[in-house]
Amino acid sequence: MKNPVIILVQTQMAANIGMCARAMLNCGLTELRLVAPRDGWPNPDAISPATDAKHIIESAKVYSTVKEATADCHQVYAATARIRHLNTPAVTATEAAAEIHQNAQSEAGEYQAAILFGPEASGLDNDSMSHADRLMHYPMNPDYTSLNLAQAVLLFSWEWWKSRPDATTTYETSWTPAPREEFDYFINRLENLLDDAGFFPNKLKKPTTLQKIKSLFNRSNPSSQEVKSLQGILTALIGISKK
Amino acid sequence: MKNPVIILVQTQMAANIGMCARAMLNCGLTELRLVAPRDGWPNPDAISPATDAKHIIESAKVYSTVKEATADCHQVYAATARIRHLNTPAVTATEAAAEIHQNAQSEAGEYQAAILFGPEASGLDNDSMSHADRLMHYPMNPDYTSLNLAQAVLLFSWEWWKSRPDATTTYETSWTPAPREEFDYFINRLENLLDDAGFFPNKLKKPTTLQKIKSLFNRSNPSSQEVKSLQGILTALIGISKK
Numbered sequence: 333m334k335n336p337v338i339i340l341v342q343t344q345m346a347a348n349i350g351m352c353a354r355a356m357l358n359c360g361l362t363e364l365r366l367v368a369p370r371d372g373w374p375n376p377d378a379i380s381p382a383t384d385a386k387h388i389i390e391s392a393k394v395y396s397t398v399k400e401a402t403a404d405c406h407q408v409y410a411a412t413a414r415i416r417h418l419n420t421p422a423v424t425a426t427e428a429a430a431e432i433h434q435n436a437q438s439e440a441g442e443y444q445a446a447i448l449f450g451p452e453a454s455g456l457d458n459d460s461m462s463h464a465d466r467l468m469h470y471p472m473n474p475d476y477t478s479l480n481l482a483q484a485v486l487l488f489s490w491e492w493w494k495s496r497p498d499a500t501t502t503y504e505t506s507w508t509p510a511p512r513e514e515f516d517y518f519i520n521r522l523e524n525l526l527d528d529a530g531f532f533p534n535k536l537k538k539p540t541t542l543q544k545i546k547s548l549f550n551r552s553n554p555s556s557q558e559v560k561s562l563q564g565i566l567t568a569l570i571g572i573s574k575k
Numbered sequence: 576m577k578n579p580v581i582i583l584v585q586t587q588m589a590a591n592i593g594m595c596a597r598a599m600l601n602c603g604l605t606e607l608r609l610v611a612p613r614d615g616w617p618n619p620d621a622i623s624p625a626t627d628a629k630h631i632i633e634s635a636k637v638y639s640t641v642k643e644a645t646a647d648c649h650q651v652y653a654a655t656a657r658i659r660h661l662n663t664p665a666v667t668a669t670e671a672a673a674e675i676h677q678n679a680q681s682e683a684g685e686y687q688a689a690i691l692f693g694p695e696a697s698g699l700d701n702d703s704m705s706h707a708d709r710l711m712h713y714p715m716n717p718d719y720t721s722l723n724l725a726q727a728v729l730l731f732s733w734e735w736w737k738s739r740p741d742a743t744t745t746y747e748t749s750w751t752p753a754p755r756e757e758f759d760y761f762i763n764r765l766e767n768l769l770d771d772a773g774f775f776p777n778k779l780k781k782p783t784t785l786q787k788i789k790s791l792f793n794r795s796n797p798s799s800q801e802v803k804s805l806q807g808i809l810t811a812l813i814g815i816s817k818k
Contacts (some may be wrong), residue, residue, distance in 0.1 A: 357718075358719055384719050470601065479601060487730075490730055525812060529811035544801070552794040565769065566764070566812065567605070569813050
């Protein structure tokens with residue numbers, strides 16, 4: 333399966349090309365194409381802003397026209413805020429990402445998508461946009477939709493990365509909750525101590541109050557080590573006035 | 576309904592603060608707080624990178640500590656790639672955004688969430704992270720997860736903006752986390768009592784031990800009522816041997 337290529341059209345600042353490469357790498361995209369970068373190519377100014385994405389910069393291919401840069405692509409999206417342009421259908425970045433994954437899966441390795449991003453100051457011009465079959469936009473705060481180039485590349489790349497079919501939502505807990513008996517032992521001890529302290533003046537309300545306390549500690553899912561800390565805290569607190 | 580506040584901790588470059596403000600405005604966020612920015616504040620270097628978000632820069636509030644900056648916040652997320660830290664639960668930026676909208680809806684105007692972002696070079700330190708009840712991360716390309724500051728702010732803000740009400744199915748949380756100052760007051764009292772009780776025999780290890788205890792209680796997101804219960808438990812426990 334081919335990942336989408338990012339095509340930067342007539343970019344003005346090489347540093348921005350570097351920052352785009354970095355944003356791509358964050359999201360697993362590696363193929364960068366450049367159409368007529370203003371200050372020529374290769375350009376040392378792109379290297380440092382690319383940080384660890386130097387290999388993306390070094391393998392970037394340069395073209396003189398959008399037409400050449402997109403020749404092998406099956407679907408071309410033009411990133412633009414001017415979505416009423418040219419009667420070309422407009423999708424959001426999120427929709428574009430989903431569509432690209434769908435097509436990539438059904439085409440079994442052949443399908444190549446590309447996203448065009450225009451120059452910093454003006455965005456894509458009409459001629460560049462005419463090579464796209466979809467306009468892609470970011471439904472931003474309507475009062476302020478201007479994104480810088482690397483941020484526009486990042487948001488598309490992020491949407492693509494998040495929606496890839498093999499994305500695993502890695503939602504790991506970083507600790508193991510203690511066995512219930514350790515937790516219950518702590519709660520029992522707390523209950524006994526609170527009984528001793530006269531914490532439950534109303535016997536009828538005690539079960540409810542105790543449930544609430546239990547649920548509060550339960551919510552933390554304390555580890556064995558943490559239950560030991562809680563036990564230590566109990567021991568310390570009840571010892572205070574003996575000192 | 577209050578929008579989440581973005582808190583930039585010990586930011587090194589004022590230009591990055593400007594770029595963060597721009598990214599916030601793109602996504603309808605306007606409240607920026609700064610904790611001890613390296614080069615002082617106000618700083619003219621922040622203005623130009625903020626472009627149209629100058630008003631966010633001008634109304635940014637400055638604090639000397641994370642504690643002060645988060646005192647009125649009900650839930651605090653720390654943006655970090657170090658998600659195995661301190662046994663604090665980790666959520667993705669997407670999950671954090673959904674959670675914040677849910678809480679904001681159920682709290683009818685009271686609930687204030689905050690997101691902490693650390694300095695460019697090093698990210699949030701342990702002490703700053705200990706003020707958070709959730710770690711927030713971006714499940715990026717595992718080979719290259721380093722995001723620059725403004726891009727990290729942008730991705731959270733974008734997720735928040737995309738998932739704001741209307742379309743989302745709401746499942747309610749059943750409680751409102753207490754304001755941070757109530758929680759901190761409890762932790763301070765516990766610390767003082769444990770000091771009295773000789774719970775920290777090793778002065779050097781005390782900060783780590785205390786962070787772990789704090790993180791354990793933090794994880795429950797106790798409500799105001801629950802913080803009161805915890806205070807009551809403390810009072811009860813230290814009174815036991817006086818009986």
